[in-house]
Amino acid sequence: MADLWQEAMDHAVAVARKAGEIVRHAVHNDMKVLCKSSSVDLVTKTDQKVEQLIIDSVKEKFPKHGFIGEESVAAGEPCVLSDNPTWIVDPVDGTTNFVHGYPFVAVCIGFAVNKTLEFGVVYSCIEDKMYTARRGKGAFCNGDPLQVSDQKEINQSIIATEFGSNRDPEVVDVIFSNMRKILCLPVHGIRGAGSAAINMCMVASGCVEAYYEIGIHCWDIAAAAVIVEEAGGVLMDFEGGPMDLMSRRIIAANNKTIAERIVNEIKAYPAIRDDAP
Template sequence: MEDPWQKAYDFAVAVARKAGAEIRKAGESEIRVMTKRSTVDLVTKTDERVEKIIIGSLKEEFGEGTHCFIGEESVAKGEPCILTDKPTWIIDPVDGTTNFVHGFPFVAVSIAFAVNKELEFGVVYSCLEDKMYKARKGKGAFCDDEPIQVSDVKDINKSIIISEHGTDRSPEKVTKIFSTMQKMLCIPVHGLRGSGTAATNMCLVATGAVEAFFEIGIHCWDIAAGAVIVREAGGILLDVDGGPFDLMSRRMVSANNETIAKRIIKEIEIFPVVRDDAPIEKK
């Protein structure tokens, strides 16, 4: 029986590489001459251009109207963020936009594919590093075609935990974020890290470089591809309250094993966020 999604998977890898080349080109040729005031415009234009490249290429390959799309830039413009049973691409064209502006070397293209609300595969191209992470459900996880696997550390005191501050700078949320980090450090863990991109963070869990990544406030396009990669590398995904992972909840713990995940969950100070699939309020 023919594999129904192998072609889509292979094409996603090719498109991610093409998109990454476009990001590198924008960074090398444009960002050095940008003023601080105009870097926001560059990021917006690059995000939009790369998303158009990805979605345009997918529509051309698979036919207009056959697949659905959830893209960061499309949602920002008012498109609904609803995952249905239809074949759906979940796309973050430039994950790590602040890194992109500063030339910090972690910027990723994230492309995931879901059918019947189940993630089938994920591709994360860390384009400044030129590392291609990818995984298909039930077929393992890879970095540049080499198999990857989560670490076997079970002692929280020997772990490195990765997280991010997020973009919401409201005092209440910042207080909870740093209180959580303080608790982690006092467990104590070996260290806390942050690459500035959720997709890359999840790949670092998958390769065993860190034991866990958690964040509240991320979006489905940040983590969909990484979720497949972590699972296929032998890792685990949970909600920050210990319940099942929910792609649309904007909160997640990914870890090498349940022991590490549940120990981290004990220290997380949860704060409310609006779900990605929440109804859009009409103005």
Template sequence: ESEIRVMTKSSTVDLVTKTDERVEKIIIGSLKEEFGEGTFIGEESVAKGEPCILTDKPTWIIDPVDGTTNFVHGFPFVAVSIAFAVNKELEFGVVYSCLEDKMYKARRGKGAFCDDEPIQVSDVKDINKSIIISEHGTDRSPEKVTKIFSTMQKILCIPVHGLRGSGTAATNMCLVATGAVEAFFEIGIHCWDIAAGAVIVKEAGGILLDVDGGPFDLMSRRMISANNETIAKRIIKEIEIFPVVRDDAPIEKK
């Protein structure tokens, strides 16, 4: 459709459509109407120069269309991701997988659900019986791509049952939460990709860590979510880390 006018964002692979911007406006407008003024971190707002710093204020973290490239190509995994944080603590998250028509949600301390049915992570502890999910990211610099494929090769040769990628981080995290896969990791994602999924994975009984095994940091742009520590630590051994600029890094003035 002419409505899906594709522009380029930070790279030719990171596609954006007018739909992204429109959906974000609708979501923020609805939240303001329902809950009054608040603080918002949204993918499109940040792209236009809004700050991306998580404070103690009640904050909505929004990805209007997670899987924009999928959306443009008609690849059937696209999600809307909305999370809410207070005092830098994620309180609840909602991920709507649009084309599957599945609604995932979780509130801190209250469990995780898909279409109102409780969900929980897989109980697999044997890495050889696991499916691991990851993405190639949008950076196509050869040195980063080499590290990404080297990591994937090492994980595949552990061996694991399989490596997958849906093209949307929010959906990937929901797949961990439902037990369809054992872990999802990525370097280069953004806080709006994973904020809602982080609550859902945790409330489904899973864990979140930095890719170096340290504590999960929403703004670090690197994360592994897994069903348990055994699987997470085994995957972490194989991850080749490369540098990425934090979401909350100061914007350099030109």
């Protein structure tokens, strides 16, 4: 049977590559940095321009589809996932990296139908790595299949996480206390690429066993969520249930054993849901 969404996925790959070229050429040149929720939550003209390019090109080809885009939501568009085919777009995941020329920056395009993620495209554009996954058909990087690590021992693992952009001292205390617990298990190391999507693609690639974070948004993780699952990994909420895309928190791991171990070690702090009215 023909794959109903293959054409949409092909379009996502093409537009992510085009967007990534723009982002790659703008590194070091786009000096106009603006702030969003705080002085460390950054946005540039490139984020806005690239999101518009993606949305315009998708609208032309799939006029009935919906969108959730990081910059559109920042400009006041609603962030609600309906049953309608919906493109979930982060034009520049790793904006702080982009601003500083730190080479982990990704264009992310996730696609959901009936609230189920069908495919994900993460283009790590400075590394020129195109990560793709279609539900039920595997995950790939530049065409090569991805497979998560088979490690079941957390003390033989690398765990990725981030500091995020919330500098409320109480929140920072929880972040450090969680990292301390994980580090002292002990694990082999803690890493953070500065891009939620690239951290998740590292899990899918098998070089990091798990990634967790509170404070991310649905557009940071939607595309990479399919890539992790299709590479054999699991997505979990901080309570141990299934990942909730709108909840602003995620554990992405190579297997349930590692994910549950992280659930048992770390504490959550409140974050306003993406779909809060």
